[in-house]
Amino acid sequence: MNLLSRIDYPREPVVLANLTxxxxxxxRFVPLRFVDEELHIAQAEIDDxxxxxxxxxxxxxxxxxxxxxxxxxxxxxxQLYGVNSKSINSIIExxxxxxxxxxxxxxxxxxxxRDLAQEAPIIRLVNRLIVKAVEMRASDxxxxxxxxxxxxxxxLDGLLQEVESPPARxxxxxxxxxxIMARLDISERRRPQDGRIKLKIGDREIDFRIxxxxxxxxxxxxxxxxxxxxxxxxxxVLGFPENLQAEWDALVANPYGMILVTGPTGSGKTxxxxxxxxxxxxxxxxIMTLEDPIEYQLDGINQIQTNPxxxxxxxxxxxxxxxxxxxxxxxxxxxxxxxxxxxxxxxLTGHLLFSTLHTNDAAGAITRLLxxxxxxxxxxxxLLGILAxxxxxxxxxxxxxxxxxxxxxxxxxxxxxEETETMVFYQGxxxxxxxxxxxxxxxxxxxxxxxxxxxxxxxxxxxxxxxxRETALKKGMVTLRxxxxxxxxxxxxxxxxxxxxxxx
Numbered sequence: 001m002n003l004l005s006r007i008d009y010p011r012e013p014v015v016l017a018n019l020t021x022x023x024x025x026x027x028r029f030v031p032l033r034f035v036d037e038e039l040h041i042a043q044a045e046i047d048d049x050x051x052x053x054x055x056x057x058x059x060x061x062x063x064x065x066x067x068x069x070x071x072x073x074x075x076x077x078x079q080l081y082g083v084n085s086k087s088i089n090s091i092i093e094x095x096x097x098x099x100x101x102x103x104x105x106x107x108x109x110x111x112x113x114r115d116l117a118q119e120a121p122i123i124r125l126v127n128r129l130i131v132k133a134v135e136m137r138a139s140d141x142x143x144x145x146x147x148x149x150x151x152x153x154x155x156l157d158g159l160l161q162e163v164e165s166p167p168a169r170x171x172x173x174x175x176x177x178x179x180i181m182a183r184l185d186i187s188e189r190r191r192p193q194d195g196r197i198k199l200k201i202g203d204r205e206i207d208f209r210i211x212x213x214x215x216x217x218x219x220x221x222x223x224x225x226x227x228x229x230x231x232x233x234x235x236x237v238l239g240f241p242e243n244l245q246a247e248w249d250a251l252v253a254n255p256y257g258m259i260l261v262t263g264p265t266g267s268g269k270t271x272x273x274x275x276x277x278x279x280x281x282x283x284x285x286x287i288m289t290l291e292d293p294i295e296y297q298l299d300g301i302n303q304i305q306t307n308p309x310x311x312x313x314x315x316x317x318x319x320x321x322x323x324x325x326x327x328x329x330x331x332x333x334x335x336x337x338x339x340x341x342x343x344x345x346x347x348l349t350g351h352l353l354f355s356t357l358h359t360n361d362a363a364g365a366i367t368r369l370l371x372x373x374x375x376x377x378x379x380x381x382x383l384l385g386i387l388a389x390x391x392x393x394x395x396x397x398x399x400x401x402x403x404x405x406x407x408x409x410x411x412x413x414x415x416x417x418e419e420t421e422t423m424v425f426y427q428g429x430x431x432x433x434x435x436x437x438x439x440x441x442x443x444x445x446x447x448x449x450x451x452x453x454x455x456x457x458x459x460x461x462x463x464x465x466x467x468x469r470e471t472a473l474k475k476g477m478v479t480l481r482x483x484x485x486x487x488x489x490x491x492x493x494x495x496x497x498x499x500x501x502x503x504x
Contacts, residue, residue: 007032007042007068009076014039021077027051030068030076037061042068042076114176114186125166126177130208130223132163134201136435139225139266143178145171145218156435157393157442158266175212175219182210189219196293197223204229209293226295231271233278238271239444241486244478247448248387252280257384258347260334262359268391268444269356270295273330276354277301280328289330290317306332314339322346331355337372344374347382360503361480362386362449363469370462380451380459388447390480390501392493393439396428400491403427409495413485426491443492445483445501450475 014031024030028044029051039055043065055063129152133141138154145151150171153160166174176186182195197208209224232238235245251259261269274296281287281300289298292306292314302324306317314331315338321329322342333356334340347353359365365386369379405425428438449455449472458468473479478486484498 007066007072009042009072010080024077025074027054028070028073029055029065030073030080032066034061038064040064040066042066042073044068044070044073114180122170122173122177125170126174126181129163130199131201133223133225134206134227137227137230141223141225143171143175143221145215145220147217150174155266157437157439158391159393161435171218175221178210178221178223179212182208184210184212190214209295228296231274231296233275235272235275235279238268238275239487240446241483244446244448247450248276249279251385251450252276252352254352254384256347256350256352258343258353258355258382259384260355260357260365260386262357262362262365262386262388263390264358266391267389268442269389272387272389272444273354273356274298277328277330285327286325287328287330288321288324288326289332290314290321291330291332302326315342318342318346322349322351326351328352329354333357334369334372337374340369340372340374344369344378344382348378359388361465361469362388362447362477363465363472366455366459366468367465370459376460376462380456383451383459385451386449388449388480389444390484391442391444392484392487392497392501393437394441394443394492395426395494396431396434396438396440398433398440399429399431399438400426401429405495409499412499413481413495415485423489424491425488425495427494439497443487445480445487445498447478447480447483449477 009030010032014034027048029041029048032040032042034040039059039061041052041055041063043051044067045051046067052063052065129141133154136154136156138156139158140155142153142155142160143150144153145168148168150166150168151162152165153162155161178197179186179193179195181197184193184195192211192213194212195210197210199206199208204227206228207226209226210221211224212219212221214220235248236242240248261272263269277287277289278298281298286302287300288302288304290304290306292308294303294305297303304317304321306312306314314333314335318329318331318339319342329346329351331339331343331353334343343353343355357365357368359368363386365388366379366383369383370376403425405420405423410420428434428440430436430438434440449468451459452475454471454475455468458471463471469477479502481498481502484493484502487493488495488498
């Protein structure tokens with residue numbers, strides 16, 4: 001053992017094929033340099049001959065240990081090999097420098113691509129991009145190829161934000177690396193592919209849903225981040241006002257019938273439904289879900305993944321679920337007439353059924369189902385209530401400040417002047433906590449349509465969306481925009497946010 005008063009630690013990692021971050025931390029050593037077929041390491045444990053012997057066997061070379069202080073060794077390990085070690089920019093520069101010569105002209109060779117995707121710089125770059133997205137609480141990572149550049153964007157609080165992007169020549173290697181992680185076919189670049197990855201990041205296990213599709217300049221790839229810890233199973237935290245929460249609790253206590261949640265992709269429908277199922281999940285109830293895909297695992301609930309490749313779709317799955325004697329059923333989405341008809345029949349035969357539709361508002365769900373061919377008398381008999389929702393960004397509490405309202409925005413909200421005269425409006429100034437956006441996190445706004453006798457009569461008449469909406473408004477329905485306005489009054493969000501996600 002060479003005892004040195006001061007070790008000259010390397011600035012760049014010593015890349016060895018059989019060396020893992022976990023092993024270095026457990027054995028408390030860090031590589032210093034590889035010269036003349038000798039690997040020099042800094043080792044915190046003075047008499048740990050077993051690690052030296054294991055390294056010599058794994059690397060096929062002589063290992064020269066030097067005594068290093070434990071705190072220094074562990075710090076250098078994290079700096080050089082940890083996924084949080086460097087900025088993305090520096091990792092990109094390193095990957096580009098190391099792979100520049102071998103990448104040129106090699107994108108059509110599958111074996112070559114596989115080799116590149118398994119090189120340490122590319123692995124480190126992809127890991128860092130993923131970890132940074134998780135740290136920033138992004139919901140998606142987008143890898144997008146263009147003619148002269150390769151763009152990487154994170155979806156943060158519902159909006160895409162570009163991050164440090166690698167040079168275009170790393171595009172094929174990066175996409176191939178993600179596809180290898182998801183066990184997809186890297187040689188298939190003409191057809192879309194879907195897959196999943198499960199990674200342990202810190203002390204959390206996080207699922208990623210992968211989707212690739214060919215574009216004019218290469219494959220576009222999106223990773224959907226499914227972080228179980230980010231799922232909030234609390235209606236109040238999701239944004240339910242107290243009065244709506246009471247109505248919703250009464251609605252979901254029904255023994256049978258159909259309840260719908262509507263809104264575009266990314267409007268929080270899954271969170272609302274999962275929270276609701278968690279709330280009504282008791283030992284006396286059998287709950288089954290049919291999803292595409294299963295986003296989060298819920299304890300005590302039977303969750304089923306559809307598989308269209310073998311003909312196991314929502315309609316076929318729903319037929320099978322009914323024979324399993326469930327009390328409560330969740331169908332991920334009503335996409336077609338067949339699924340709609342089976343869902344209505346299930347609700348008629350003593351099941352409480354939840355599902356989603358992609359409509360602009362609550363009233364639009366009724367006319368959508370009628371357009372799908374559902375008989376008006378069946379729909380009026382089974383439908384209990386419809387919840388439409390959107391997500392708005394929350395003003396950052398760390399840089400929240402008063403502001404003068406924009407008169408043009410207030411006019412767009414169609415508010416009487418007397419309602420805004422004494423109000424205090426807020427905005428986020430922008431700080432490090434919110435990445436200088438002025439917003440941190442999101443909250444839902446809701447529009448709940450209760451299907452009572454009057455609404456049932458309109459369904460029987462097959463009335464238009466406008467007529468059903470007007471009937472509901474006369475009975476006191478709070479629209480998405482009105483609920484958004486309430487959250488502006490409470491200082492939670494801004495007028496511009498509400499206008500961004502709602503229609504007039």
